[in-house]
Amino acid sequence: MSGLIPNFPADGIVTVNRVVLKPEYSVDDLQERVAFLCENVKTYHSDTGFVGGFVALNSGQVSNEGSTIGQAVESPMKGREALIVTFWTTFELHERSHKSETFQPLFRRALELCENGNEEIAYQMLWSGKAYDPTELEAARHAKAAYAGKA
Numbered sequence: 240m241s242g243l244i245p246n247f248p249a250d251g252i253v254t255v256n257r258v259v260l261k262p263e264y265s266v267d268d269l270q271e272r273v274a275f276l277c278e279n280v281k282t283y284h285s286d287t288g289f290v291g292g293f294v295a296l297n298s299g300q301v302s303n304e305g306s307t308i309g310q311a312v313e314s315p316m317k318g319r320e321a322l323i324v325t326f327w328t329t330f331e332l333h334e335r336s337h338k339s340e341t342f343q344p345l346f347r348r349a350l351e352l353c354e355n356g357n358e359e360i361a362y363q364m365l366w367s368g369k370a371y372d373p374t375e376l377e378a379a380r381h382a383k384a385a386y387a388g389k390a
Contacts (some may be wrong), residue, residue: 244326245289251328254364256323259316259355269321272349279341280325288332292325316330318374319354330361 260269273294280289299317303379314320327333350357371379 243369244291247364247367248328249364251290251364252327252333253323253364254327254333254359255362256260256357256359257355258323258349258353258357260319260321260352261354261358264352266318266321268377269296269349269352272345272352273323275319276342276345276349279345280336280384283339283341284332284336287336288328290326290328292323295322295324316343326364333361 258269260266277292277294280292296318297314297316297320299313301312301314325333337346370376
């Protein structure tokens, strides 16, 4: 771990929800309902396992440099697919948060938006990192030039 997610333990877990919006709902609907969920988790679970999270919306852009499945121009899920990613100290504490009386009504309201239902997968973090600051970058490039290929 190198500090991408402050206070995230080396043995913590990451949960990922993939949401595909039903046609009758908008990104604004998603943002509103997820905001209520996130506020609830931060308020009631910051001291019981919750470390942080983020929500990301499919921008439609497809990396032709990083994809091996053809030369797509735009993702058909643009503006309809979102990932809700949360960071927890343990899976057990995550599960307990979902059982809380304050969380469940908000969760059900968010699920109304989902064309794909919901499956939340828990992952064990293997690596995280942030970009080097200018001093670290200079040192890393110097070390790479001096020692790359000598092992």
